[in-house]
Amino acid sequence: GAVVSQHPSWVICKSGTSVKIECRSLDFQATTMFWYRQFPKQSLMLMATSNEGSKATYEQGVEKDKFLINHASLTLSTLTVTSAHPEDSSFYICSAREAPGSPLHFGNGTRLTVT
Amino acid sequence: AQSVAQPEDQVNVAEGNPLTVKCTYSVSGNPYLFWYVQYPNRGLQFLLKYITGDNLVKGSYGFEAEFNKSQTSFHLKKPSALVSDSALYFCAVRVPHLSGGYNKLIFGAGTRLAVHP
Numbered sequence: 001g002a003v004v005s006q007h008p009s010w011v012i013c014k015s016g017t018s019v020k021i022e023c024r025s026l027d028f029q030a031t032t033m034f035w036y037r038q039f040p041k042q043s044l045m046l047m048a049t050s051n052e053g054s055k056a057t058y059e060q061g062v063e064k065d066k067f068l069i070n071h072a073s074l075t076l077s078t079l080t081v082t083s084a085h086p087e088d089s090s091f092y093i094c095s096a097r098e099a100p101g102s103p104l105h106f107g108n109g110t111r112l113t114v115t
Numbered sequence: 116a117q118s119v120a121q122p123e124d125q126v127n128v129a130e131g132n133p134l135t136v137k138c139t140y141s142v143s144g145n146p147y148l149f150w151y152v153q154y155p156n157r158g159l160q161f162l163l164k165y166i167t168g169d170n171l172v173k174g175s176y177g178f179e180a181e182f183n184k185s186q187t188s189f190h191l192k193k194p195s196a197l198v199s200d201s202a203l204y205f206c207a208v209r210v211p212h213l214s215g216g217y218n219k220l221i222f223g224a225g226t227r228l229a230v231h232p
Contacts, residue, residue, distance in 0.1 A: 006158070034219070043205065043222045044159070093158050100218065106151075106158035 003027055004096050006107030013084055013114055021079045021110045023094035028105075029074035030096035035067075038091040038109070050077050084114040117142045117210045121223035128196045129231050136191040136226045138180075138206030147209035148189040149220065150180055152202045159205060165189060176200070196230045203227050 003026040013019050023033055032051050036044040048064075050056040050071035058064045066088075068080040077096070081088055093109040120139045128134045140146055147166055151159040163174025170182045180191045191204060206223040 004158070009156075041225075043224045046219055046221075049219060091156075095158070103161060104220065106160070108158045109156065111156065 004030075004094065004105045004107040006094055006110055008110060009108060010111040011113070013112070015085055015114055016083055018080055018082045019084055019112060021081075021092055021094075021112075023077045023079070023096065023107050025075045025096045025098075025105070028096075028098045030077070031074065031099055033071055033077040033094055033096045034104075035069060035077075035079050036093045036095070038093060040091075044093060047079075081112065084112070086114045088112065089114045117208065117221060119206050119208050119221055119223040121204075121206055121226045123226050124224075125227045125229060127229045127231065130198050131195050134193050134196040134200070134228065134230070136204050136206075136228060138189045138191065138223055139187050140189060140206075140208045141187065142208055142210060146187075146189075147218075148180075148182065149207040149209070150174065150178070150189075150191050151205045151207060151222075153205065153225075154202050162191070162204075196228075198230050198232050201228055201230045 005024045007022045034049050035047045037047050038044045046059050047062045048056045048058045048069050050069050052071050052074050056069035071077040091109050091111050095104050095106045097104045118141045149164045150162040153159050162178050163172050165172045165182045173179045178193050182189050203225050205225050207220045209218045
């Protein structure tokens with residue numbers, strides 16, 4: 001079945017540095033990818049939606065200059081957390097779909113810890 | 116406002132007993148409803164969905180869900196729980212994005228299912 005690979009699975013970084021998270025669709029072309037953030041014992045909050053070749057659409061309250069999303073190809077989207085702070089520590093999950101109405105496949109998530 | 120509610124933070128059930136995880140929704144128009152399961156430090160796995168048709172939807176791992184329009188509910192059920200079913204379960208509804216011309220999922224807060232041997 002369709003697989004979405006997310007890398008790294010966990011990362012620890014120092015405050016002020018930037019971290020890049022990759023989301024790849026391994027056996028299908030993902031026209032749309034979604035990025036979520038999940039706080040402990042809470043639900044997934046959609047951060048942004050990216051369509052291949054166009055700018056990402058950010059949810060209200062999400063800083064687009066802090067959470068840079070690039071969807072340069074049909075199989076890869078990246079989320080870069082710039083100038084990370086401890087409050088950015090969270091579990092980040094991506095999902096991808098081939099086309100509108102097609103199933104949504106999730107990556108295994110990335111646990112980011114900012115010290 | 117469009118939303119999904121999972122009224123129970125945790126559901127405890129003995130192995131072999133039936134289980135129910137509750138979900139209610141509030142959307143305009145016909146709802147597209149989903150159930151996902153999440154294991155620790157993992158992404159979400161799709162269980163089942165309701166788009167249209169039969170109100171009882173069968174999904175993966177023996178789970179099923181019943182769509183009830185009058186009660187705006189989409190409860191997840193399984194006739195006989197397994198210890199391995201212990202996980203975090205999310206109900207979700209698909210809603211149109213206000214801009215961009217596509218849909219997005221709104222998730223409930225999640226319900227932790229604990230199945231005891």
